[in-house]
Amino acid sequence: QEVAALVEKIAGLHAAISKLPSLSPSAEVDALFTDLVTACVPASPVDVAKLGPEAQAMREELIRLCSAAEGHLEAHYADMLAAFDSPLDHLARFPYYGNYVNLSKLEYDLLVRYVPGIAPTRVAFVGSGPLPFSSLVLAAHHLPDAVFDNYDRCGAANERARRLFRGADEGLGARMAFHTADVATLTGELGAYDVVFLAALVGMAAEEKAEVIAHLGAHMADGAALVVRSAHGARGFLYPIV
Numbered sequence: 001q002e003v004a005a006l007v008e009k010i011a012g013l014h015a016a017i018s019k020l021p022s023l024s025p026s027a028e029v030d031a032l033f034t035d036l037v038t039a040c041v042p043a044s045p046v047d048v049a050k051l052g053p054e055a056q057a058m059r060e061e062l063i064r065l066c067s068a069a070e071g072h073l074e075a076h077y078a079d080m081l082a083a084f085d086s087p088l089d090h091l092a093r094f095p096y097y098g099n100y101v102n103l104s105k106l107e108y109d110l111l112v113r114y115v116p117g118i119a120p121t122r123v124a125f126v127g128s129g130p131l132p133f134s135s136l137v138l139a140a141h142h143l144p145d146a147v148f149d150n151y152d153r154c155g156a157a158n159e160r161a162r163r164l165f166r167g168a169d170e171g172l173g174a175r176m177a178f179h180t181a182d183v184a185t186l187t188g189e190l191g192a193y194d195v196v197f198l199a200a201l202v203g204m205a206a207e208e209k210a211e212v213i214a215h216l217g218a219h220m221a222d223g224a225a226l227v228v229r230s231a232h233g234a235r236g237f238l239y240p241i242v
Helices: 002-018 027-040 053-082 087-093 097-114 133-142 155-163 170-174 188-192 206-219 233-237
Strands: 122-126 147-152 176-180 195-198 225-228
Touching: 002 027, 002 053, 002 233, 027 053, 027 233, 053 087, 053 155, 053 233, 087 097, 087 133, 097 133, 097 225, 122 133, 122 188, 133 147, 133 170, 133 176, 147 155, 155 176, 170 176, 188 206, 195 206, 206 225
Parallel strands: 122 147, 122 195, 147 176, 195 225
Antiparallel strands: none
């Protein structure tokens, strides 16, 4: 009953979000996505892999809508931050910045635990977007000697990301590069990295994600670490599960 009620609630939110004329930030958009996140974040017994075909189709479309809305939200805040003389001094204005701080620490701790002695000098982040917070936090706080190559297939997202480093500390800014490319076209470049991070929304359907991971596995260097973001429980309505 708990699972059925949750799926019904999320289906209702999906229907409302699907009817929105735009996914750009607005009072209505913000309210619906806040309700969605609030429903999905608490621990839940739901196993999205066991949902019926109709619910699965709804979930896949919802993940795509979340991805599009997240892109609009990040672009909005990237432009807002770029208006400051020192954008990096105002990162906390983004409402979910603290999540990236926590996530980056978690991922760094996992790297240290499972890849003993790791001291990466070159790191790739695939799917960095207009607000490359993960790379930024990792570079500034956890991997101070690593150079980060950020890949996104959207040139506008990369241009927004570059603007955030205007006036930044020379050491940090010099370690952050942005490249416009689809991960499927990267081959020899991938062999240069000690660690590759794969963003949650690169490859949204299960088969797309599997293809991306197989491609990375075929071209990354032997012994390099791949960090793949997944979701569990009801968060599987927001992000793909690996």
